[in-house]
Each structure stands twice: as structure tokens, then as C-alpha cells.
């Protein structure tokens with residue numbers, strides 16, 4: 428790994444299965460997959476419903492509302508690229524639609540996070556191709 432890569436945060440690499448998801452984020456929408464057969468809602472993208480195996484999945488934007496199901500405050504950076512960020516809160520957010528997703532808190536201090544705290548989705552553009560979903564206190 429070059430010196431330059433060591434201080435740069437790793438970014439997701441969209442592939443054929445996830446291209447629509449990443450495009451949605453660029454447009455300010457967090458897309459969830461809704462199963463036409465059993466109505467299961469899932470995050471993250473895959474070719475089949477994780478509940479019934481159906482391939483009949485539709486993309487629908489999430490409302491952006493959620494609650495903190497669990498969280499952890501990171502005090503020690505996992506690598507040089509994250510040094511300026513600590514301390515920060517990693518959240519397991521339960522979306523209003525049901526699925527849970529891991530992200531990070533933005534806009535307030537990690538000490539403010541509590542279980543069941545209402546959060547709302549926000550979008551952070553980190554490169555030309557990648558926009559990350561993050562959460563702030565609602």
C-alpha cells in the first residue's frame with residue numbers, strides 16, 4: 428500500500444448488483460429492495476429476496492427515518508485515514524421500513540447518542556461516484 432493510499436479512506440466499489448443503489452445515493456435517495464411476493468424489505472442489494480428467494484424485487488426510496496438500535500463510540504482510529512474523525516459514533520440504525528443498517532453519526536457529538544434516539548438520513552458526497560448514507564439526530 429502506498430503512503431497516499433494509507434491516509435485515504437477505503438471507498439465502496441459499485442458493481443452490477445449495487446450500481447442502482449449507489450446511483451440512488453448520488454440522487455439523495457437510499458434505495459431499499461421490496462419483495463413483490465412476500466413484501467419483505469431488505470437493505471443491502473442482492474439478486475433475490477432473503478426471506479422467500481423471489482427475484483421480483485423493486486427499489487423504493489427509504490423515508491430516511493430511523494432509530495438507534497445500538498451504537499459504539501470509536502476512540503481509537505482503525506487507520507491513519509480516520510485519525511481526524513475520532514471520537515465518532517458507529518450506529519446500528521433500525522430504519523422505519525424495518526431493515527437495520529450500519530452507518531455513522533454526523534452533526535452532533537458522539538456523547539449525545541442514546542439507544543432508541545430518533546435519527547434521520549443525510550447524504551455525504553465523498554467522491555465523484557460515491558455518496559455515503561449517514562445519520563443525524565432528528
Ligand SMILES: [Zn+2]
Pocket residue numbers: 462463464465466467476477478479480481
Ligand atoms: Zn420475498
